Amino acid sequence: MNKIPFNYIWRNLLTRKLTTALTAGGMALVVFVFTAVLMLDAGLKATMVATGRPDNVMVIRAASETEVQSSIDNAQMSVLETLPHIALDDTGKPMFSRECLVLYSLVKKDTGVATNVTIRGTGDMGLALRPQVQLQTGRLFKPGSSEIIVGTNLAKEFKGVEIGQTLAFARRDWLVVGIFDAGKTAFSSEVWGDAEQLKQAFRRPVYSSLIFQLDAPGNFDTLKNRVADDRRLTVELKPETQFYADQSKFLAGFISVLGLTLSVIFSIGAIIGAMITMYAAVASRTAEIGTLRAIGFRRTNILIAFLAESLLLSLLGGIAGLAAASGMQAVSISTMNWQTFAELAFAFKLSPQIALASLLFALTMGFLGGVLPAWRAARLNIVTAVRSA
Amino acid sequence: MFELILRFAVRNPLRHKLRSVLTLTGIVVAILAFGLLGTIVSAWYAGVNAASDKRLVTRNSISLTFSMPLAYADRIRAIEGVTDLSWENWFGGIYKEPSNFFPQFAVEPESFFRLVPEFRVKPDELQAFMRDRRGAIVGRKLARRFGWQIGDVIPLKGTIFAGDYEFVLRGIYDGARASTDENQFFLRWDYLNEKIKQLFPGSENQVGIFLIGIADGREAATVSQRVDANFRNSLAETLTETEKAFQLSFVAMTGTIVKAIQIVSCVIIFIIMAVMANTMAMAARERSSEYATLKALGFRPWVVGALVYAESIAVALSAGGIGILLTGPAARVVGGKLDNIFPVFGVAPETIQLQWAAALLIGLVAALIPARQAMRVKIIEGLRQAG
Numbered sequence: 041m042n043k044i045p046f047n048y049i050w051r052n053l054l055t056r057k058l059t060t061a062l063t064a065g066g067m068a069l070v071v072f073v074f075t076a077v078l079m080l081d082a083g084l085k086a087t088m089v090a091t092g093r094p095d096n097v098m099v100i101r102a103a104s105e106t107e108v109q110s111s112i113d114n115a116q117m118s119v120l121e122t123l124p125h126i127a128l129d130d131t132g133k134p135m136f137s138r139e140c141l142v143l144y145s146l147v148k149k150d151t152g153v154a155t156n157v158t159i160r161g162t163g164d165m166g167l168a169l170r171p172q173v174q175l176q177t178g179r180l181f182k183p184g185s186s187e188i189i190v191g192t193n194l195a196k197e198f199k200g201v202e203i204g205q206t207l208a209f210a211r212r213d214w215l216v217v218g219i220f221d222a223g224k225t226a227f228s229s230e231v232w233g234d235a236e237q238l239k240q241a242f243r244r245p246v247y248s249s250l251i252f253q254l255d256a257p258g259n260f261d262t263l264k265n266r267v268a269d270d271r272r273l274t275v276e277l278k279p280e281t282q283f284y285a286d287q288s289k290f291l292a293g294f295i296s297v298l299g300l301t302l303s304v305i306f307s308i309g310a311i312i313g314a315m316i317t318m319y320a321a322v323a324s325r326t327a328e329i330g331t332l333r334a335i336g337f338r339r340t341n342i343l344i345a346f347l348a349e350s351l352l353l354s355l356l357g358g359i360a361g362l363a364a365a366s367g368m369q370a371v372s373i374s375t376m377n378w379q380t381f382a383e384l385a386f387a388f389k390l391s392p393q394i395a396l397a398s399l400l401f402a403l404t405m406g407f408l409g410g411v412l413p414a415w416r417a418a419r420l421n422i423v424t425a426v427r428s429a
Numbered sequence: 430m431f432e433l434i435l436r437f438a439v440r441n442p443l444r445h446k447l448r449s450v451l452t453l454t455g456i457v458v459a460i461l462a463f464g465l466l467g468t469i470v471s472a473w474y475a476g477v478n479a480a481s482d483k484r485l486v487t488r489n490s491i492s493l494t495f496s497m498p499l500a501y502a503d504r505i506r507a508i509e510g511v512t513d514l515s516w517e518n519w520f521g522g523i524y525k526e527p528s529n530f531f532p533q534f535a536v537e538p539e540s541f542f543r544l545v546p547e548f549r550v551k552p553d554e555l556q557a558f559m560r561d562r563r564g565a566i567v568g569r570k571l572a573r574r575f576g577w578q579i580g581d582v583i584p585l586k587g588t589i590f591a592g593d594y595e596f597v598l599r600g601i602y603d604g605a606r607a608s609t610d611e612n613q614f615f616l617r618w619d620y621l622n623e624k625i626k627q628l629f630p631g632s633e634n635q636v637g638i639f640l641i642g643i644a645d646g647r648e649a650a651t652v653s654q655r656v657d658a659n660f661r662n663s664l665a666e667t668l669t670e671t672e673k674a675f676q677l678s679f680v681a682m683t684g685t686i687v688k689a690i691q692i693v694s695c696v697i698i699f700i701i702m703a704v705m706a707n708t709m710a711m712a713a714r715e716r717s718s719e720y721a722t723l724k725a726l727g728f729r730p731w732v733v734g735a736l737v738y739a740e741s742i743a744v745a746l747s748a749g750g751i752g753i754l755l756t757g758p759a760a761r762v763v764g765g766k767l768d769n770i771f772p773v774f775g776v777a778p779e780t781i782q783l784q785w786a787a788a789l790l791i792g793l794v795a796a797l798i799p800a801r802q803a804m805r806v807k808i809i810e811g812l813r814q815a816g
Binding site for chain 2: 062066072073102103109142144151154245302309312383
């Protein structure tokens with residue numbers, strides 16, 4: 041006789057259904073918030089990582105931080121285009137794309153508010169450099185025309201961007217001819233058109249950025265040093281993946297700091313809930329505990345039994361919270377990224393690590409809530425405990 | 430009768446001190462968190478609430494990142510209903526580290542502080558600002574954050590207008606109200622324009638937004654329409670709206686986050702409702718023999734139910750009171766940490782009202798099921814338990 045049967049622990053939770061449900065329910069809500077925050081953070085990062093490709097290099101003006109703020113004049117552009125280590129495609133053409141970015145305000149379908157979206161001027165090579173961008177319906181814009189294609193997230197969330205509709209800006213009507221799917225990337229929240237046309241229409245004498253593919257991943261540092269040494273160039277080179285990761289740093293930081301602070305504050309409530317439940321369990325079972333001790337169970341057995349009950353309770357809450365949070369995977373969030381000042385859509389993303397972290401978080405709450413009551417149960421005096429019946 | 434209920438409400442929670450203290454603590458934390466989240470949401474709207482209804486903002490209709498030619502200034506001044514005009518550009522410089530972010534605007538020095546009287550600058554400091562092309566005026570809070578004194582040289586690295594800039598602090602403004610943003614940095618538009626002329630010839634004489642003064646807030650719509658009609662079919666079409674609507678458009682862009690915070694602040698109330706309901710369910714279960722006794726003595730069932738409600742509400746409201754008392758100091762601590770994100774961070778009276786309402790709601794909902802059970806206690810069964 042060395043262990044209190046698990047059945048005893050489990051049954052105790054079952055006998056008082058209302059209390060068990062309320063306590064586990066409170067914990068489930070806390071775990072839900074905790075998991076949702078981690079999922080949101082993971083989703084944002086996944087979106088930004090998927091947007092960039094490791095072998096692509098983004099060139100923007102030094103100290104400009106975002107593509108919209110950046111400008112690269114034609115003189116620098118021609119120097120950049122002759123850099124070594126730019127990959128060639130099948131036909132022997134160097135794989136680089138001069139791009140021009142502007143922000144345009146569009147009206148959201150569900151809220152009716154105007155928010156900034158990115159219009160990217162690019163070309164054939166821009167599409168070739170980003171194989172994750174695939175045309176879903178319609179066709180691509182014709183080079184040299186006032187035609188545009190829109191990302192799936194935009195098409196879903198915004199008014200006036202269906203195929204055949206036109207956007208009026210810069211004194212022209214721009215015809216939407218296609219919708220492209222860029223998966224879970226920032227491109228899905230963009231409008232794409234012909235770079236030359238957009239530049240002319242917006243009277244921009246310069247491009248915003250240059251994107252090119254490296255011939256071999258190892259050559260980035262050589263190239264970076266070469267650009268830094270070139271007095272004609274005042275630009276900054278970044279691997280595309282890092283460029284996009286940097287762009288969401290502030291938003292990601294904000295989400296995780298706010299979310300985790302809240303989870304910790306909320307967990308205090310849930311821990312107190314577990315404590316109340318467990319103290320009550322100990323109080324109402326004092327005679328039982330005395331009997332168990334009298335028939336030979338040791339203090340540690342009692343301690344473990346009550347702690348296990350609390351852990352089981354929190355595990356119930358944790359699983360319920362996790363299950364509810366996993367339902368959030370179907371939801372996607374669309375908000376303004378402060379750094380780029382443009383709309384960005386991203387989804388909740390659940391991973392095994394997050395699930396594990398959430399359950400551990402729940403068990404920690406259960407442990408903290410259960411340890412003091414279990415301690416009290418273990419320290420009960422046999423004689424007084426039995427007599428209390 | 431009511432005296433009896435009241436006495437029960439005060440005495441009953443004291444019978445189980447540990448449980449009551451735990452429950453109380455839980456509700457205090459919840460009400461505190463609820464209040465802080467409400468304060469964060471109202472801080473989000475601080476710019477909207479501080480906006481004047483006697484000012485309009487004109488921007489390029491494409492988006493805020495596009496500018497308008499300076500020549501528009503004379504045309505706007507000539508429009509009927511426009512009493513005053515100023516203009517500004519977003520500067521977007523970095524002070525040492527990007528994390529030191531604060532908003533910087535290049536403003537037309539002569540008219541700006543006249544049009545925005547809530548930024549109070551001492552006359553001699555304003556004079557000094559007008560005399561020095563490299564002059565700058567900053568908010569009191571911002572000056573305190575970086576320990577700037579008048580006469581200090583402040584280096585900024587331009588991100589939009591690339592280059593290194595040095596400004597001389599000539600004045601510190603105070604907000605007219607507690608809700609005025611004291612975290613801004615103003616430099617001179619004419620100085621920036623001069624620099625742009627040197628650095629990026631051809632890009633000078635561009636204005637980010639025009640600030641229009643009108644005599645009467647009721648004229649806002651008509652004046653806005655007149656301004657926009659004036660520039661229709663031009664290269665830079667304009668969008669004119671009240672300052673409030675302009676500020677609100679910023680909040681709306683991050684509306685999802687505000688919504689998420691509001692949802693989460695309701696979640697905490699649900700969590701604590703579950704905890705409190707559990708406490709009350711336990712209390713009622715333990716006291717079923719007492720309730721049976723009361724009934725046997727001839728008290729009606731509603732009295733028994735009222736006892737449970739009174740106890741629950743008493744605990745919830747006293748915890749709510751403590752939570753509300755703590756919200757003020759807590760908001761000061763949190764506000765100090767989030768200074769650069771939320772320049773204005775104060776607990777609004779509406780937030781406190783909501784906190785009381787939430788506390789009352791917790792008390793009421795938590796007593797719902799236990800009170801019903803107490804009312805239904807059968808005298809015989811209840812008394813038998815006591816035996």
